[in-house]
Amino acid sequence: MTSDNTTGTVTSDDNSYKAIQAKLTKLSNALDDKAAELEALQRRMKDNAKKAQDTAQAIEHADLDPRFVELTSAVSTALGGAAVHIQRLTEEAAASASHSRVLQRSHAQFYSELDDVRSNRPEKTPKPGFLDD
Numbered sequence: 001m002t003s004d005n006t007t008g009t010v011t012s013d014d015n016s017y018k019a020i021q022a023k024l025t026k027l028s029n030a031l032d033d034k035a036a037e038l039e040a041l042q043r044r045m046k047d048n049a050k051k052a053q054d055t056a057q058a059i060e061h062a063d064l065d066p067r068f069v070e071l072t073s074a075v076s077t078a079l080g081g082a083a084v085h086i087q088r089l090t091e092e093a094a095a096s097a098s099h100s101r102v103l104q105r106s107h108a109q110f111y112s113e114l115d116d117v118r119s120n121r122p123e124k125t126p127k128p129g130f131l132d133d
Contacts, residue, residue: 016115017107017112017114017115018115020107024100024101024103024107025104027097027100028097028100028104031094031096032093034093038086038089038093039090041086042083042086042090045079045080045082045083045086046079049076049080049083050076052072052075053073055072056069056076059072
């Protein structure tokens with residue numbers, strides 16, 4: 001087993017049918033979780049952008065230094081722009097989760113019967129390349 005220190009994921013060298021199915025399930029679930037987290041982040045950013053804009057308007061109505069109105073408006077604009085990019089990232093994570101599920105179903109369609117045969121017979125299966133010269 002190897003560990004990726006940047007994401008905390010653990011992978012294995014096991015490429016059996018069941019292991020690949022489990023990895024694809026884990027990937028799909030992780031992408032769904034991240035999409036949900038990103039969606040929540042995007043909502044918070046939009047809310048904070050609105051609050052910053054409201055604060056900028058309050059500062060302006062209080063006749064404070066216009067520099068603070070501009071700075072607070074800039075924060076609102078930046079948060080709004082970041083929220084748009086987070087929305088795109090959320091959509092990509094959801095699409096990737098969907099694609100990984102399609103891949104999992106395709107993998108199952110191609111290899112599940114072979115795995116059933118190989119797993120349920122008492123004889124050992126030759127290793128790949130057994131018949132190669």
